[in-house]
Amino acid sequence: xxxxxxxxxxxxxxxxxxxxxxxxxxxxxxxxxxxxxxxxxxxxxxxxxxxxxxxxxxxxxxxxxxxxxxxxxxxxxxxxxxxxxxxxxxxxxxxxxxxxxxxxxxxxxxxxxxxxxxxxxxxxxxxxxxxxxxxxxxxxxxxxxxxxxxxxxxxxxxxxxxxxxxxxxxxxxxxxxxxxxxxxxxxxxxxxxxxxxxxxxxxxxxxxxxxxxxxxxxxxxxxxxxxxxxxxxxxxxxxxxxxxxxxxxxxxxxxxxxxxxxxxxxxxxxxxxxxxxxxxxxxxxxxxxxxxxxxxxxxxxxxxxxxxxxxxxxxxxxxxxxxxxxxxxxxxxxxxxxxxxxxxxxxxxxxxxxxx
Amino acid sequence: xxxxxxxxxxxxxxxxxxxxxxxxxxxxxxxxxxxxxxxxxxxxxxxxxxxxxxxxxxxxxxxxxxxxxxxxxxxxxxxxxxxxxxxxxxxxxxxxxxxxxxxxxxxxxxxxxxxxxxxxxxxxxxxxxxxxxxxxxxxxxxxxxxxxxxxxxxxxxxxxxxxxxxxxxxxxxxxxxxxxxxxxxxxxxxxxxxxxxxxxxxxxxxxxxxxxxxxxxxxxxxxxxxxxxxxxxxxxxxxxxxxxxxxxxxxxxxxxxxxxxxxxxxxxxxxxxxxxxxxxxxxxxxxxxxxxxxxxxxxxxxxxxxxxxxxxxxxxxxxxxxxxxxxxxxxxxxxxxxxxxxxxxxxxxxxxxxxx
Numbered sequence: 001x002x003x004x005x006x007x008x009x010x011x012x013x014x015x016x017x018x019x020x021x022x023x024x025x026x027x028x029x030x031x032x033x034x035x036x037x038x039x040x041x042x043x044x045x046x047x048x049x050x051x052x053x054x055x056x057x058x059x060x061x062x063x064x065x066x067x068x069x070x071x072x073x074x075x076x077x078x079x080x081x082x083x084x085x086x087x088x089x090x091x092x093x094x095x096x097x098x099x100x101x102x103x104x105x106x107x108x109x110x111x112x113x114x115x116x117x118x119x120x121x122x123x124x125x126x127x128x129x130x131x132x133x134x135x136x137x138x139x140x141x142x143x144x145x146x147x148x149x150x151x152x153x154x155x156x157x158x159x160x161x162x163x164x165x166x167x168x169x170x171x172x173x174x175x176x177x178x179x180x181x182x183x184x185x186x187x188x189x190x191x192x193x194x195x196x197x198x199x200x201x202x203x204x205x206x207x208x209x210x211x212x213x214x215x216x217x218x219x220x221x222x223x224x225x226x227x228x229x230x231x232x233x234x235x236x237x238x239x240x241x242x243x244x245x246x247x248x249x250x251x252x253x254x255x256x257x258x259x260x261x262x263x264x265x266x267x268x269x270x271x272x273x274x275x276x277x278x279x280x281x282x283x284x285x286x287x288x289x290x291x292x293x294x295x296x297x298x299x300x301x302x303x304x305x306x307x308x309x310x311x312x313x314x315x316x317x318x319x320x321x322x323x324x325x326x327x328x329x330x331x332x333x334x335x336x337x338x339x340x341x342x343x344x345x346x347x348x349x350x351x352x353x354x355x356x
Numbered sequence: 357x358x359x360x361x362x363x364x365x366x367x368x369x370x371x372x373x374x375x376x377x378x379x380x381x382x383x384x385x386x387x388x389x390x391x392x393x394x395x396x397x398x399x400x401x402x403x404x405x406x407x408x409x410x411x412x413x414x415x416x417x418x419x420x421x422x423x424x425x426x427x428x429x430x431x432x433x434x435x436x437x438x439x440x441x442x443x444x445x446x447x448x449x450x451x452x453x454x455x456x457x458x459x460x461x462x463x464x465x466x467x468x469x470x471x472x473x474x475x476x477x478x479x480x481x482x483x484x485x486x487x488x489x490x491x492x493x494x495x496x497x498x499x500x501x502x503x504x505x506x507x508x509x510x511x512x513x514x515x516x517x518x519x520x521x522x523x524x525x526x527x528x529x530x531x532x533x534x535x536x537x538x539x540x541x542x543x544x545x546x547x548x549x550x551x552x553x554x555x556x557x558x559x560x561x562x563x564x565x566x567x568x569x570x571x572x573x574x575x576x577x578x579x580x581x582x583x584x585x586x587x588x589x590x591x592x593x594x595x596x597x598x599x600x601x602x603x604x605x606x607x608x609x610x611x612x613x614x615x616x617x618x619x620x621x622x623x624x625x626x627x628x629x630x631x632x633x634x635x636x637x638x639x640x641x642x643x644x645x646x647x648x649x650x651x652x653x654x655x656x657x658x659x660x661x662x663x664x665x666x667x668x669x670x671x672x673x674x675x676x677x678x679x680x681x682x683x684x685x686x687x688x689x690x691x692x693x694x695x696x697x698x699x700x701x702x703x704x705x706x707x708x709x710x711x712x
Contacts, residue, residue, distance in 0.1 A: 147599055147606075148613035186609065202613075203605040204572070211567040216560065243503055245647065247640035248604055249559040249633065250503075253542065257504040257558075277605065284603035291601065 025087035027052060030346050032336035033081075033135070035099035036153055037062050042080050043333045047346060051333055055080050061098045061105075073105040074130040085133055092345040093129075094336055096138040097153035100125065105135065110142035110150060114196040117159050121343045138339055141197055149202050153332075154188050157304050158197060160335025161328040179289075179301040181325075183278075183309045185210075189285050191292075201288060203281040209274060218252060218273060221259050223266040228308075230315065232268035236275020237316045240283055248280040278316045286320060297321030304331040381443035384408060386702050388692035389437075389491070391455035392509060393418050398436050399689045403702060407689055411436050417454045417461075429461040430486040441489055448701040449485075450692055452494040453509035456481065461491065466498035466506060470552040473515050477699045494695055497553055505558050509688075510544050513660050514553060516691025517684040535645075535657040537681075539634075539665045541566075545641050547648075557644060559637040565630055574608060574629060577615050581623040584664075586671065588624035592631020593672045596639055604636040634672045642676060653677030660687040 029047040033040060038060035044053040057080045059065055064072030065079065078085075085091065100108035108125035123139035140152030158180050182188040185207045190200035213219045244251055255273045258264035264272055286296050299322050303310040307327065314325045340346050385403040389396065394416035400409040413436045415421055420428030421435065434441075441447065456464035464481035479495035496508030514536050538544040541563045546556035569575045600607050611629045614620035620628055642652050655678045659666040663683065670681045696702050 142617070144617065146595065147610045148617050148619075149609070150613055150616060201602055201606055202609045203602070204609055205605050207572050208568070208605060208608075211571045212564070215567045215571045216563050218560075239502065245640065245643040246557055246559070247636050247643070249561050249564060249637055250557055250640050252564075253505070253558040253560055254503045257506055260506060261498070261500065261504050263504070280603050281605055284601065284606050287601040287603070 025084075028084065028088045028091055030337070030340050031081055031084060031091050031093045031133075032333060032340065033077075033093065033095035033099065034097055034153065034156075034332045034336065035095050035104075036060050036097040039063075040076060040080055041332070042084075043336065044084050045333075045337060045340075045346070049337045049341070049346075053084070061101070061103055068105075071130065073099075077129055077133075077135075078131055081133075082131070085131055089132060091133070092136065092340065093133050094136045094138065094340040094343070094345060096156040096336060096339070099135075100137040100139060101152055104137075106137060108137040108139040110140045113141050113143040113149075113200065114193075114198045115141045115155065116196045117339060117342050119196075120155060120159070120339055124339075124343055136340070136343060136345060138336075141200075143199055149200055151188055151190075151200060151202070154182050154190070154304075155197060156335035156339055157182060157331040158190055158192060158335065159338050160331035160333070161302050161304050162192060162195070179299055180304065181301060181313060182304045183313050184305055187281060189288075201285065203284065205277050205281045209277050212252060212273065212277075213270065218255050218269070221256060221266055222269040222273075224270060225267040228312075229268050229271040232264070232271040233275040233278075233312060234315060234319065236272040236277075237279035237282075237319050238275075240276050240279025241319060244276075244280055244283055248277065251276050251280070274312070275316070278313065279319075282316055282320050295321075300324040300326075302326050302328045304328050381440075384440065384444045384447055386693070386696050387437055387440060387447050387449045387489075388689060388696065389433075389449065389451035389455065390453055390509065390512075390688045390692065391451050391460075392416050392453045395419075396432060396436055397688070398440075399692065400440050401689075401693060401696075401702070405693045405697070405702075409440070417457070417459055424461075427486065429455075433485055433489075433491075434487055437489075438487070441487055445488060447489070448492065448696065449489050450492045450494065450696040450699070450701060452512035452692060452695070455491075456493040456495060457508055460493070462493060464493040464495040466496045469497050469499040469505075469556065470549075470554045471497045471511065472552045473695060473698050475552075476511060476515070476695055480695075480699060492696070492699060492701060494692075497556075499555055505556055507544055507546075507556060507558075510538050510546070510660075511553060512691035512695055513538065513687040514546055514548060514691065515694050516687035516689070517658050517660050518548060518551070535655055536660065537657060537669060538660045539669050540661055543637060545644075557641065559640065561633050561637045565633050568608060568629065569626065574611050574625070577612060577622055578625040578629075579622040580626060584668075585624050585627040588620070588627040589631040589634075589668060590671060590675065592628040592633075593635035593638075593675050594631075596632050596635025597675060600636055600639055604633065607632050607636070630668070631672070634669065635675075638672055638676050651677075656680040656682075658682050658684045660684050 027046040028044050030045040032043045040057045040059045042055040043051050046052050059076035065075045066072045099105050106125055106127040111119045111123040120138055125137045127135045129135060138156055140150055141155045143149040161180055178192040180190045187203040187205045188200055191198045239251060255269050259269060289295055303313055303325055310327045317325050383402040384400050386401040388399040396413045396415045398411040399407050402408050415432035421431045422428045455461050462481055462483040467475045467479040476494055481493045483491045485491060494512055496506055497511045499505040517536055534548045536546045543559045543561045544556055547554045595607060611625050615625060645651055659669055659681055666683045673681050
């Protein structure tokens with residue numbers, strides 16, 4: 001753990017953080033952690049649910065400063081939140097993400113879908129940190145079946161996206177059916193109804209793209225363009241949508257053959273492949289929605305995640321007839337706040353409770 | 357290049373090969389090369405099309421003993437076929453595969469599908485080796501369109517599989533429609549009609565499996581079983597067939613989640629994933645066949661390739677209602693012989709010409 005007062009630049013940074021934390025200490029009401037595989041993000045909230053300060057670290061659960069057996073979780077937590085806790089040691093702490101997996105700090109067993117925010121609260125697991133703080137770890141959600149699905153962290157973001165105005169699960173706002181997409185390494189698409197995560201799908205789109213790009217013949221002819229090529233991306237999406245019957249194992253070969261025939265430059269190939277994969281993801285989603293007598297066309301949905309990636313999804317969704325895809329910002333911290341409130345870790349402030 | 361008479365073990369091996377070659381020298385009529393990306397296989401034929409000797413090397417075009425600029429192709433050719441040529445320097449040489457690609461010894465431009473054996477012959481490109489021999493390089497086949505497809509080497513195997521009894525393209529045997537599958541890194545499925553490769557599809561099944569296994573989260577929980585697990589494989593095929601609507605980007609995640617829920621052991625996960633991918637390949641093939649008013653059910657087809665892999669495909673095909681999948685052996689050398697005969701590199705022997 002870094003020591004304030006040491007002359008290294010890193011310690012100076014911590015010292016600056018401590019000074020800032022001191023200013024916020026009196027108002028601080030909650031520390032919230034979004035602790036994934038490759039990163040840790042921390043939020044300091046006041047009693048009204050306003051974010052006072054944030055800290056980010058690369059100390060994801062697979063990237064701890066030392067091994068878990070040697071106190072790696074404590075070290076990462078102290079490095080990131082120590083300055084805050086120094087001035088407000090009694091702060092409640094909530095955490096979501098892979099920190100609750102079998103490889104995490106302590107396993108928070110999945111709750112079954114359909115899952116309400118109340119079920120998440122009931123599934124919270126507590127772990128005592130060396131510094132004295134108690135972490136409240138939010139469980140993930142498991143959808144059982146022949147093709148089981150799991151999420152960890154996304155369940156909290158989803159409730160954050162629903163709870164825009166602080167409404168609880170019983171309000172009209174969350175009784176309606178909502179389709180929520182979370183693009184990324186493992187993209188998730190969830191249907192929420194009556195305040196519960198009813199069912200969801202995982203598409204390994206981001207990770208498959210990286211594996212194809214880095215470790216197959218497709219990457220060999222690719223050159224990263226100076227800026228994303230939207231035309232090549234949409235070309236890929238439309239091929240997947242209109243000519244994708246043979247499936248993604250077949251269509252991806254065209255990233256190479258369109259190069260061989262001079263129809264796609266090296267710089268266009270990465271965005272074309274990205275479009276193909278996202279196009280196939282949406283085709284798969286469309287097939288699942290149809291089984292539920294729904295369709296992407298005319299659907300009004302919400303997206304959570306990296307803004308540039310969500311913008312690509314909006315373009316792709318438009319080709320599927322879905323023009324109402326709203327990007328929800330700050331879903332992670334809102335979700336953490338919401339679950340913490342529902343768990344009684346913070347007293348609902350007048351502002352947050354106004355709709356109650 | 358290795359020198360006969362040198363005292364190294366490698367040279368002794370060549371010397372032994374030379375002695376053997378000497379015995380075959382009088383009867384030899386053709387050298388045929390299957391020269392791919394990672395391997396080079398050579399066949400010595402007599403005038404009746406019988407294989408007298410074979411040699412194999414890892415000197416694929418991406419794995420030459422030295423760079424192409426430094427005579428790598430000549431070196432690999434001499435290493436592999438030198439002993440044969442020493443005793444029969446006037447032997448005609450035919451070669452198929454990636455040796456004719458832009459990265460090969462000399463580019464043999466693709467001929468367009470539909471492609472007959474005559475079109476392959478017309479597209480042969482000649483290259484003079486340093487040793488004096490002339491290689492006749494068979495071109496690959498290109499199917500143009502929005503999703504172009506290419507093959508190099510498989511076109512020769514396909515004509516080898518058709519020409520079982522030495523029939524030419526005009527016989528009844530090849531006028532019939534035939535569906536031919538070539539499982540592998542880049543699996544091909546070709547429809548042949550009236551002695552022409554009419555159209556074909558490429559599925560990157562083998563390469564995607566390797567990339568997922570080695571370079572994604574799916575591989576992390578996998579353990580290679582002592583022997584292939586047929587049950588886990590067929591489980592994957594049937595999931596792809598019956599529950600694969602969301603597409604392969606979604607179903608592959610179940611290799612992980614079935615592990616998390618205790619439904620699949622670590623040792624079962626590789627075969628399950630293999631089954632999923634091959635199952636999706638066949639689902640894609642089925643969708644393409646349906647557009648052509650055909651179906652895998654009741655289809656009689658031929659498979660070319662690694663015997664164990666073809667056996668897996670036979671099991672998977674049976675789940676799609678296709679129980680007549682015949683493994684064609686020696687398609688590569690038969691195809692090389694057939695194209696060489698048709699090109700006039702060898703005089704048709706009485707046996708080979710009997711059906712003419």
